[in-house]
Amino acid sequence: MKILVSGAGVAGLACARELAVRGHDITVVERAPRLRVTGTPIDIRGDAIEAVERMGLLAEARRHRVRMSEAVRFVDAEGTPVARIPMSEVSDSDDDIELLRGDLVRLLAGALPAGVAIRFGDAIESLGNAGDDEGVDARLASGDTGRYDLVIGADGQHSAVRGLLFGPEEKHARHxxxxxxxxxxxxxxxxxxxxxxxxxxxxxxxxxxxxxxxxxxxxxxxxxxxxxxxxxxxxxxxxxxxxxxxxxxxxxxxxxxxxxxxxxxxxxxxQIHLPAWHRGRAVLVGDAGHCAAYLSGRGTSLALTGARFLAEELERAGGDHTHAFPRYERRQRPYVDFAQDSVHGGRDRxxxxxxxxxxxxxxxxxxxxxxxx
Ligand SMILES: Cc1cc2nc3c(=O)[nH]c(=O)nc-3n(C[C@H](O)[C@H](O)[C@H](O)COP(=O)(O)OP(=O)(O)OC[C@H]3O[C@@H](n4cnc5c(N)ncnc54)[C@H](O)[C@@H]3O)c2cc1C
The missing domain is CATH 3.30.9.30 (D-Amino Acid Oxidase; Chain A, domain 2)
Structure with a gap:
């Protein structure tokens, strides 16, 4: 299938890789002029570790491991440590991997099969429904147009694809x-x-x-x-x-x-709360669909499990998105609910x-x- 992915962050790159290795023809559009590699360390936790392992990237991810969170101390006005965060709150298990967001983005980009194009400095401007049997017509900001079998919105918390599918952010955001x-x-x-x-x-x-x-x-x-x-x-x-x-x-x-x-x-x-993450032949992955907020410490893990579940379900359904998208959502939803529910204690602490x-x-x-x- 011909698939257009919006966003070259963790979710977009992981989707591009998972779908390209299954034989799909992938185009990624990234609004920024190059890969965005800033950001503090992020965590790969729980089943996201298996997602990284299946991509063959676990050893590399571990090589980039940092230990920022476990070294955190609360200090008083003189800078004297007065308390520390229990390790059980910093990570779920010893297997968790904390690494720079930029290192993970570079790893994922480096693992894209030859032939996956990232078009930097471009973005989806409109999506026209060409009729469910025929595909989606996408128009890009550069003026290019194309018909795709599927479109994946992996363009982050302020997703433009989400806006096209489900309307303005204010309707779905919870501050x-x-x-x-x-x-x-x-x-x-x-x-x-x-x-x-x-x-x-x-x-x-x-x-x-x-x-x-x-x-x-x-x-x-x-x-x-x-x-x-x-x-x-x-x-x-x-x-x-x-x-x-x-x-x-x-x-x-x-x-x-x-x-x-x-x-x-x-x-x-x-946070972003949507009743569904897909409409027609378009689907949201990562923060675009279900941002849990940085307080959860789980946004990157959700992006990785989401990419994996989506690719697996499309494969299982023989490319039939009408079956694959709801199954992807059913598998991913419990992880998202858990992450989104976890933030309030973190803020108060x-x-x-x-x-x-x-x-x-x-x-x-x-x-x-x-x-x-
Ligand atoms: C620069 C940056 C720094 C970050 N720093 C931190 C951090 O320090 N701590 C933390 O917990 N989380 C941080 N995050 C968020 C974290 O990366 C995500 O929560 C998580 O990894 C899920 O990733 P995602 O791919 O869904 O979204 P993101 O990582 O946000 O990736 C979305 C990608 O889509 C691109 N994009 C946005 N709009 C469009 C558009 N209209 N068309 C095409 N492309 C578009 C963005 O440039 C970005 O590359 C950061 C995100 C970014 C982009």
Whole structure:
């Protein structure tokens, strides 16, 4: 079959590989001019490990393993560790693989069979139903058109394909009341040591080190949902406003780093909830269909299991999408429900709302014997 995949992130590349090795003719369109390899470390957990193993990439993924999360400590205003996160909350098992998002994206891209084309700097603009027997007519932003047997929307949290199939994002997004911001720390000495998180009520600031570099990490509670994704200055202002008046630990210098970073990144923790992930000959995989939010720590694993289940079900159904898509959804849905339900405890632990909540969190962690801070 001729299949068009929107997005060359984890979900899109994994789908492209899984379907190409089964003999399908795959075209990937990626809006960015090149592979997007930024991002903090992500986790491959549970059945996603098997998905990576079936792709023959497990040993390589393990070679890129980092151990960022297990080195996290909560610190007080002087930087003294006061508590740590239990390992049981950082990973499901010892087999979990934490690695840089960019390393995984490069691995998946490098594993694409010859003949899979990635068209960078292009995007699907419209999808016309050519009639269920005939395929889908896609028009790209570049002006190219083509008829495809199937279209896969793997274009992330703000998926354009989802918009074409199911309407605007606001209809399906659930804001979780907290924002994440990342800023590079180019001058941070690579001294190793713990990754620190410091809390003030409703806010956290931290320094995470991995891969020889360091990043400032912020989270803050906010119900607002009206930040413009393309307005970098406005996003920086939102962070500075959120921390206004807070000067403990390293907060002022970390905010300065955010102010100076041209690649500054801010995102709301938001989930996507859809009653179905397919319509006609088009189907959503990964964050496009069911973003669980970074707080779940499971978005990448969901992208990998989704790609695997979709490819397997298409194979089992002999390419009949009317059978394969619902089966893919049935297999994937329990993983998604679990991940989406898991976020609330994570938010309260990482960004407690009050001083009393911060103290209670630290006390509970110490009492649970999470190990010496
Ligand atoms: C640059 C970047 C950094 C990230 N950093 C983190 C992080 O630090 N921590 C974390 O937990 N998660 C992060 N994520 C999200 C994480 O990668 C996903 O939650 C998870 O891996 C699921 O992947 P996905 O392929 O569904 O979505 P994504 O990884 O978001 O990939 C979607 C891809 O689709 C492309 N795209 C978007 N719109 C279009 C369009 N209209 N047409 C064509 N292509 C399009 C994007 O450029 C991207 O390459 C990041 C995502 C990106 C894109």
């Amino acid at each position: 979780l009341g907290v924002y994440l911001a990342l800023a590079a720390l180019p001058d941070e000495p690579d001294a190793g040591g713990p990754n620190a998180i410091h809390n003030v009520p409703g806010r956290m600031a931290g320094v995470f080190r991995y891969g020889g570099g360091a990043v400032a990490v912020f989270q803050f509670r906010s119900e607002s949902t009206d930040l413009d994704r393309r307005d970098l200055d406005g996003q920086k202002r939102a962070l500075l406003d959120a921390f206004d008046g807070h000067r403990s630990w390293r907060i002022p210098e970390l905010l300065e780093a955010a102010r100076a970073d041209p690649e500054f990144f801010l995102t709301p923790a938001a 990482i960004v407690p709302a009050t001083w009393a909540d911060i103290a209670a969190r630290d006390e509970a962690l110490r009492a649970a014997g999470a190990g010496a801070p």
